[in-house]
Amino acid sequence: MTTAIAVTSNGHMLPSPERHTPRAHVFQAPQEQPFDVALAETQRLIEEHGHVVVVHPVDLPRAFLHRLHAIRSVLETDRIALMPTSLPPLGTAVLVRQLRQLSMCEFSPGVLGASVRLLAHYVYAGALMHSVTKLDRLPASLTASAKSWNPRAQFAVLAAPTPQLVRTDGGDSGGARSVLSGPQFPTQLTVAHGQSTATWVSGTLAPQWRVADVHEVYLPEESPKWWGTGKLVEFAAAIPDVSVLYRLVSSVRRDECHWCGLELIGDRCAFCAAPAPYGTGARRAGGERPQTARRSPGHAPAQGSGSAAGAAQGAAPAAGAPTAGAPTAGAPAPGAAAAAPPAAPSPSTPPASGSGSDPGPGTAGPGAAGPAAASALRPAAGTGTGAGMPPGPAAPPGAGADPRAGAGPAPGGRGGNGLTGPRTDGPRTDPRRSGSGLAAFLKQKHAAAAAKQAAAARSQAQSPAAEAAQSPAAETQSPAADPQSRHAVVADPRGL
Structure with a gap:
């Protein structure tokens, strides 16, 4: 269709x-x-x-x-x-x-x-006229209008694509004739004669524009009104080949x-x-997010390093350090220190090495973040390394010190407790979280648990009536009644 x-x-x-x-x-x-x-x-x-x-x-x-x-x-x-x-x-x-x-x-x-x-x-349309006094659609100078009173004057007017007006009788330059700006591609010239009998269009303009053919038609009935005169020869040059128009x-x-x-x-x-x-301009792709630094699996921070991150957060950043809000490799999120206290290692986890161990390759030492961060990563004087002892009846000698101090780097080429991150234990002021305080605390908890188990065994050996009489009292006893049961939440070393 x-x-x-x-x-x-x-x-x-x-x-x-x-x-x-x-x-x-x-x-x-x-x-x-x-x-x-x-x-x-x-x-x-x-x-x-x-x-x-x-x-x-x-x-x-x-x-x-x-x-x-x-x-x-x-x-x-x-x-x-x-x-x-x-x-x-x-x-x-x-x-x-x-x-x-x-x-x-x-x-x-x-x-x-x-x-x-x-x-x-791509249509070059114009007309050859003898007067431009009534031509109000195109700009015509006063000089051209004054010369229109000459009966021998001829004007070639180009209306499209660029308005242009020239004298064709040589009146402007003593015999030299001006030329209209023509097309730079092959065209066909269509000519319509009005009341003028001039042959300038087909005899002069056609060779100048190098048209392929001249095709004569009847003058449209609107042309005299459009040009302001009926004494004219209207012409139009355009592309005749439909294949060129298609391309x-x-x-x-x-x-x-x-x-x-x-x-x-x-x-x-x-x-x-x-x-x-x-025309509305470029659109941004939806769902785009700014690229942020990602932590590699081999540089994930060790669990329980939140205290050191909180200390390093308050320290002044050194020159060239990343800006705030951008996560860096080997460092936890800024809110990790306030989220949970550092956990003590489980019995199967080897204790951390001493403060003088080499952080190992691929990790940032204390000097990488500046003097303030180095002091925050250093343990406080008079306290241990912060690594607790496994639960036992008594604390062995030197519980506050690292038994592997001076032994060199841990297996795997990294210092610390053998995890993938550097040592980030900060100063601790709670005596229960130091080496000796934690061992004594766990000893008391194990003794209280053993006493409860012995009381339960004795209650089972009594008569059913006595057991029924004592059971309400045992049920009403809450963990808060025992002064040592207040810390039942942290009795398990893995919950520290």
Whole structure:
């Protein structure tokens, strides 16, 4: 199904050089055709072709333009595109002939309608006149208007794509004739003679522009009013080959209209006048997040290093250190110190090495974070390394010191307790968390647990009546009654 091309004047429909080129539909003026007849013809065009592209001049009478808008409103359709153009009448007719040729191609209605503005830039339209006094559509100097009173004066006026006015009789430079700026691509020159019999267009202008052919047609009835005089020769040069036109339109970027869904070229849809989507600028991809430093599995911090992280957080960062808020390799999150106290190692975990052990390769030493961080990572004077002893009946000698002190780095080439992170034990002031205090605390807890087990065994040996009498008292006894049971939450060394 081909898209229908419509015009508002019979002079805008030129004879086509090819027989299979479709004709254009002509809308009549409101005073020449009733509204219901125009409505029925438009409905038939939409049913046969699907879409209609109407090319009309920008100075179309207001009543005629209101008629076109009324037809589109009554039919309640968005398949009618109204495309104004500022070309002269003959240039508009040449443009419509190109659209009729392209309607046989595979272009969608949106691309064909939007190509009106594209092809108008490749139409060189003008006229040869003997007077420019009434030419009010193009800027004309006062000198040119004064010289128009000379009956032998001739002016070549180019209206599109760039306005230009030159003298063709050599009156400006003593016999030297000016030349109009012509196209730089192969064209066909269409000429329409009015009341002038001058041969300058076909004899001088055609060789200067190197046109392939000169095609003569009738002068459109709107031309004398448009140029301000009937004594003229109107001309228009455009691309005649449909294959060149096809490649020209196909080379332009296509977009999809976000309102009606049709394809379009340029900056605006021809049917709904919605702007092209690429004119809003670049869009950011959703879900993008800034890249942050990730900790590698071999540099994960050791469990229980929150106290050192809290001490290092209060220290001043050194030059070149990462900024606050960016996680670094081998360091826990800033809130890790306040989240949970450092846990004591389980009986199967070897105790940590002394403070003089080498941190090992791949870990940052105390000097990497500055003097403040180095002092925070150093254990306080008079306290142990912070590593607790396994539970037992009594604390062995030197419980507050590291039994592996001075033994060198732990297996695996790293210091500390053999984990993947450096030593981050900070100063501890609680005597229960030091070596000797923790051993005494665990000894008391084990003794209390053994006493409870012995009391339970004796209660089972008593009579059922005595056991029933003592059971309420045993149930009502809460862990808070025992002064030592307040720390039942941390009795397990793994919970420290």
